[in-house]
Every structure is written in structure tokens, then in C-alpha cells.
Amino acid sequence: GAVVSQHPSRVICKSGTSVKIECRSLDFQATTMFWYRQFPKKSLMLMATSNEGSKATYEQGVEKDKFLINHASLTLSTLTVTSAHPEDSSFYICSARELVGGYTFGSGTRLTVV
Amino acid sequence: LAKTTQPISMDSYEGQEVNITCSHNNIATNDYITWYQQFPSQGPRFIIQGYKTKVTNEVASLFIPADRKSSTLSLPRVSLSDTAVYYCLVGDKPGSSNTGKLIFGQGTTLQVKP
Numbered sequence: 001g002a003v004v005s006q007h008p009s010r011v012i013c014k015s016g017t018s019v020k021i022e023c024r025s026l027d028f029q030a031t032t033m034f035w036y037r038q039f040p041k042k043s044l045m046l047m048a049t050s051n052e053g054s055k056a057t058y059e060q061g062v063e064k065d066k067f068l069i070n071h072a073s074l075t076l077s078t079l080t081v082t083s084a085h086p087e088d089s090s091f092y093i094c095s096a097r098e099l100v101g102g103y104t105f106g107s108g109t110r111l112t113v114v
Numbered sequence: 115l116a117k118t119t120q121p122i123s124m125d126s127y128e129g130q131e132v133n134i135t136c137s138h139n140n141i142a143t144n145d146y147i148t149w150y151q152q153f154p155s156q157g158p159r160f161i162i163q164g165y166k167t168k169v170t171n172e173v174a175s176l177f178i179p180a181d182r183k184s185s186t187l188s189l190p191r192v193s194l195s196d197t198a199v200y201y202c203l204v205g206d207k208p209g210s211s212n213t214g215k216l217i218f219g220q221g222t223t224l225q226v227k228p
Contacts, residue, residue, distance in 0.1 A: 006157070032214060043201070044158070044218040093157045097214055102148075105157030 002028050004096045006106030013084055013113055021079045021109045023094030029074035030096035035067070038091040038108075050077050084113040118202045118219040125225050132189045134222050136202030139183045145204045147178060147185045152199045152221070161200075162187070189224075197226045 003026040013019050023033055032051050036044040048069050050056040056069035066088075068080040077096075081088055094106040119137040126132045138147070146165050150158035162169055164176040164185070175188040189196060201221040206214060 004157075034215065036218075043220050046215060046217060049215060091155065095157075095216065102160060102163070103216055105150075105159070108155060108157045110155060 002096070002098060002102075002104040004030075004094065004104045004106040006094055006109055008109060009107060010110040011112070013111070015085055015113055016083055018080055018082045019084055019111060021081075021092055021094070021111075023077045023079070023096065023106050025075045025096040025104070028096075028098050030077075030098065031074065032097045033071055033077040034095040034097070034103075035069060035077075035079050036093045036095065038093060044093060047079075081111065084111070086113045089113045118204060120200075120202055120219060120222045122220060123223045123225065125227060126192055127227050128193055129191050132192050132196075132224060132226075134187045134189075134200055134202075134224070135184055136187070137184045138202070138204045141182050141204050144206050145182075146206070147176065147182075148203050148205070148216075149174070149176065149187045150201045150203065152201065158201060158218075192224075192226045194226050194228060197224060199223050 005024045005026055007022045034049050035047045037047055038044045046059050047062045048056045048058045050069045050071035052071045052074050058064045066082055071077040089112050091108050091110055093108045095103050097103050148163040149161040151161050152158040162171055162174045162176045164178055166178050169176045177186040199221040201218050203216055
């Protein structure tokens with residue numbers, strides 16, 4: 001079946017630094033990828049939709065200059081949390097959608113900003 | 115996108131059948147119903163998808179009445195490892211031309227006890 005690899009699985013960074021999270025579709029081409037964040041005991045909140053070769057579409061309330069998304073190829077999308085602060089600490093999850101298939105989720109990235 | 119409503123939590127015991135019902139009164143003609151399972155610190159995992167009547171796979175059954183305003187996920191003979199959060203989502207069939215965003219509701223936390 002379709003596999004999405006997300007890296008790193010967990011990262012700790014200092015306030016003010018930037019962190020990049022990678023999402024790769026391993027055995028299929030993902031025309032669209034999605035980024036979510038999830039706080040403890042809460043549901044997944046969609047942050048943005050990224051399409052290969054074009055600018056990401058951000059959900060209302062999500063700062064596009066803080067959460068930079070790049071979808072340079074059909075198998076890779078990256079989320080960069082810039083100038084991270086403790087309130088950015090969360091669980092970030094990506095999802096990749098095949099053209100005629102379903103949605104496959106990555107295993108998530110636990111970000112802790114200290 | 116159709117909004118879904120599920121019970122916040124459910125308890126069960128090992129070996130029992132568990133039925134989780136989801137309400138989606140505003141489901142559109144083109145919408146499919148999909149259920150995902152999420153374990154702590156992991157991304158959601160696809161369980162089952164359907165459009166109408168009944169769908170069964172190796173892990174679950176999905177019952178959809180004729181008006182499609184609700185659906186019921188049935189897990190036969192649950193075990194401790196089925197303790198997780200279960201999400202019901204409705205949206206366009208993959209491959210359609212729209213944005214295809216998956217919006218998660220609150221989900222149902224299922225606790226299976228020994």
C-alpha cells in the first residue's frame with residue numbers, strides 16, 4: 001500500500017531557531033499534500049494544502065510567513081517552522097493524496113521548542 | 115464540507131462488538147464516508163470507506179442507511195490494541211477536481227478494557 005515517510009519523528013529546538021519537517025511519498029506521486037497540527041487530546045487541525053510546483057494554500061489563522069511550505073516535487077513536501085517559540089510545540093502530521101487514490105498520513109513529528 | 119458529530123468517548127471490554135455512530139446531516143451527493151484510526155503520537159490510519167449500504171473489510175464494517183445522514187463503524191470482537199481515537203470524515207471521492215481537504219472532527223476515543 002501507499003506509504004508516507006515523515007522525518008524527523010521528534011525534534012527539540014531552541015526558541016528563535018527554525019525547524020524543517022519533511023514529508024515524502026515513497027511509492028506514489030502525491031499531487032497534493034496536507035499539513036496538520038495536533039495539540040494533546042485534540043483533533044487534527046488542517047494548516048495548509050500544498051500542490052506540487054505552486055504556492056501553498058493556508059487555512060484561516062495560519063501564518064504563512066511562520067509556517068513555510070515547499071512542495072518542490074511530486075514526492076516531497078517540507079514544512080519549516082520559522083523562529084519557533086514554545087507555543088509552536090505540537091504534533092505535526094502530513095498527508096499525501098494520490099490522484100486517483102486515497103489519503104495516506106505520515107507518522108507525525110513531535111516538535112518541542114524550549 | 116459536511117460537518118460530522120460523534121460521541122466523544124466510548125468504553126468497551128475485550129471480545130465485545132463496538133459500534134460507533136457518526137452523524138453527517140449535511141452530506142452532499144458526491145461525498146464519501148471514511149473512517150480513520152489514530153493511536154497516540156501516530157498519524158491517522160485508514161480503516162474503511164463507503165458511499166451507501168454496507169461495506170466490510172478485514173478489520174471493520176461500515177453501515178450507511180439510505181438517507182446517508184449517519185453511518186456506523188462496527189468493530190467486531192475488540193481487543194486492547196483497538197484502544198484509539200476513531201474519526202469519521204465525509205468528503206469528495208479521491209480523484210475529484212476539488213481541493214480534497216480532509217477536515218477532522220473531534221473523533222471518538224474508544225477505551226477497551228480487559
